[in-house]
Amino acid sequence: MSPDIESIRSQFPILGQTVYNKPLVYLDNGATTQKPQSVIDAVADVYVRCNSNIHRGVHRLSNICTEAFEEARRAVARHINAACAHEVIFTRGTTESINLAAFSFGESFCAQGDEIVITAMEHHSNIVPWQMLCERKGMKLRVAPIDANGDLDLEALGRLLNGRTRLVAVAHVSNVMGTVNPVARIVAMAHAAGIPVLVDAAQSAPHLPIDVQALDCDFMAFSGHKMYAPNGIGVLYGKESWLDRMKPYQGGGEMIEKVTFERTTYNVLPFKFEAGTPDYVAAIGLHRAIDFIGSIGLDAIAAHEHRLARAAIERLTAIDGLRLIGTPAQRAGVVSFVIDGIHPYDIGLLLDKMGIAVRTGHHCAEPLIDHFGIAGTVRASFAVYNTMAEVDALAAGVRRVAEMMK
Amino acid sequence: MKDVPSINQIQDDIIEEFAAYDDWMDKYSYLIELGNDLAPYPEEHRTQQNVIEGCQSTVWINAELQPDGTIAFDGDSDAIIVKGIVALLIRVLGGHTPSEIVDAELYFIRQIGLEEHLTPTRSNGLLAMVRQMRLYAVAFKSIENK
Numbered sequence: 001m002s003p004d005i006e007s008i009r010s011q012f013p014i015l016g017q018t019v020y021n022k023p024l025v026y027l028d029n030g031a032t033t034q035k036p037q038s039v040i041d042a043v044a045d046v047y048v049r050c051n052s053n054i055h056r057g058v059h060r061l062s063n064i065c066t067e068a069f070e071e072a073r074r075a076v077a078r079h080i081n082a083a084c085a086h087e088v089i090f091t092r093g094t095t096e097s098i099n100l101a102a103f104s105f106g107e108s109f110c111a112q113g114d115e116i117v118i119t120a121m122e123h124h125s126n127i128v129p130w131q132m133l134c135e136r137k138g139m140k141l142r143v144a145p146i147d148a149n150g151d152l153d154l155e156a157l158g159r160l161l162n163g164r165t166r167l168v169a170v171a172h173v174s175n176v177m178g179t180v181n182p183v184a185r186i187v188a189m190a191h192a193a194g195i196p197v198l199v200d201a202a203q204s205a206p207h208l209p210i211d212v213q214a215l216d217c218d219f220m221a222f223s224g225h226k227m228y229a230p231n232g233i234g235v236l237y238g239k240e241s242w243l244d245r246m247k248p249y250q251g252g253g254e255m256i257e258k259v260t261f262e263r264t265t266y267n268v269l270p271f272k273f274e275a276g277t278p279d280y281v282a283a284i285g286l287h288r289a290i291d292f293i294g295s296i297g298l299d300a301i302a303a304h305e306h307r308l309a310r311a312a313i314e315r316l317t318a319i320d321g322l323r324l325i326g327t328p329a330q331r332a333g334v335v336s337f338v339i340d341g342i343h344p345y346d347i348g349l350l351l352d353k354m355g356i357a358v359r360t361g362h363h364c365a366e367p368l369i370d371h372f373g374i375a376g377t378v379r380a381s382f383a384v385y386n387t388m389a390e391v392d393a394l395a396a397g398v399r400r401v402a403e404m405m406k
Numbered sequence: 407m408k409d410v411p412s413i414n415q416i417q418d419d420i421i422e423e424f425a426a427y428d429d430w431m432d433k434y435s436y437l438i439e440l441g442n443d444l445a446p447y448p449e450e451h452r453t454q455q456n457v458i459e460g461c462q463s464t465v466w467i468n469a470e471l472q473p474d475g476t477i478a479f480d481g482d483s484d485a486i487i488v489k490g491i492v493a494l495l496i497r498v499l500g501g502h503t504p505s506e507i508v509d510a511e512l513y514f515i516r517q518i519g520l521e522e523h524l525t526p527t528r529s530n531g532l533l534a535m536v537r538q539m540r541l542y543a544v545a546f547k548s549i550e551n552k
Contacts, residue, residue, distance in 0.1 A: 020430050342486075343463060343484055343485035343486065344462070345462045345463045345485040345487070345488065345529070345530065346438075346485050346486050346487050346488075349434070349487050350431070350434055350487075353430040353431055353434060354431070360462060361461060361462040361529070362461075362462075375462075375463075375484065376462060404431075404434075404435060404438065405438065405486065
């Protein structure tokens with residue numbers, strides 16, 4: 001059944017506004033999503049009712065917050081079907097999750113001459129942490145190529161796997177082209193060679209049903225703010241068998257078992273990887289966001305966004321000189337395009353003045369943009385609250401820009 | 407005495423021109439027009455030294471001290487709206503002496519509602535370009551004072 005989009009929209013106070021006297025058309029969800037009232041209320045409620053630092057308190061408020069924080073962890077675990085809640089590590093976002101994994105995995109399992117395999121469509125967040133690891137350890141970063149449609153060349157990826165490969169890090173969904181990578185197959189290929197896989201799920205967690213046990217991935221990273229939750233909270237999922245053997249990322253409070261000046265022993269999972277006071281308020285907000293997603297269902301959300309993306313592609317490609325960047329076999333709700341002879345930045349500026357928020361530029365995936373030999377793209381990315389009328393507004397806006405620039 | 411209008415007179419002229427447009431799209435159409443009308447950027451000046459790379463669009467700026475003691479600017483951008491703003495900046499600051507440029511306060515940008523293009527996001531290179539125009543003026547001024 002199709003979700004009732006108008007009733008969903010009404011839960012997002014920010015969407016009702018006008019910008020430059022035009023109704024806001026928010027199509028920059030790949031960058032961050034808006035927050036439903038339930039999430040906003042949950043955050044305010046913590047400060048109004050129970051704010052107190054978690055885990056160490058003996059008092060009532062601390063216990064309430066601690067329980068809500070740990071309940072959020074269990075909600076995340078259920079959401080991605082993790083085998084247990086302590087495989088869910090709270091971070092500040094996808095970027096920190098990948099940095100944590102790259103550092104701790106690297107310190108524990110990597111040595112000079114080893115290799116990490118990524119793909120040509122990665123976000124900088126899934127490139128640079130591995131580059132830093134390679135630099136630290138004298139390792140090599142190998143990059144699996146993509147084809148002209150923006151699909152991953154699986155065979156080529158397979159050929160990169162060898163006895164020196166320590167890990168494969170791959171995006172579930174490309175933030176530029178919307179390509180959905182066949183993660184389960186990649187995991188099967190890598191596991192056949194005894195190699196673990198990290199999945200960057202920043203662009204998939206809000207849009208596709210995820211089951212980490214079915215995918216059998218070893219690590220998964222995603223951000224709360226791209227899935228209707230507050231900013232500043234993210235998740236690193238890791239299989240217990242890996243996390244248990246990995247060295248801590250940051251040192252500080254919470255992550256220790258016992259500290260003396262001579263020697264410190266570390267806390268158990270997940271606390272070993274959560275040094276300092278976590279953003280428990282945002283974590284509680286993330287729990288409400290997961291509830292919000294659950295109230296609609298990720299299958300229904302994915303189907304709705306898919307309809308919007310297909311309609312957008314149909315209407316946009318009818319515009320003279322417009323070219324899609326990425327025509328993958330399977331696409332999530334992301335559409336990137338360029339218009340010959342018009343700079344993406346100009347298109348973005350003019351759409352903005354029509355009230356339409358899109359993203360332009362290289363989308364923190366410079367190597368991918370270079371691969372296509374362009375200055376950048378215009379990207380529309382959809383969320384559950386977007387409507388067919390907004391797709392029409394986008395197409396009409398782009399058409400008007402093309403006319404103005406003739 | 408030069409017969410060119412002062413920097414502030416030019417700024418006031420631009421503010422008046424833009425006052426005619428109450429719609430954003432008209433304002434931007436005008437910027438596109440200005441961008442298209444900007445004198446072609448001399449290819450010999452498209453050097454690494456003259457490029458200011460923003461995160462999204464790039465601008466080029468070249469300055470030369472004229473025999474009459476004023477500075478002539480050439481500029482360009484790969485994004486046409488940015489190029490329109492480059493044209494405005496050249497119109498305001500070009501043809502003035504280094505001292506006039508160094509002392510100038512650029513209020514027209516805000517007055518015509520384009521200040522968002524000069525926020526320090528580095529997305530379009532414009533802020534760095536204004537800084538670069540001033541730096542040229544400072545450099546030429548120090549030559550002037552020798």
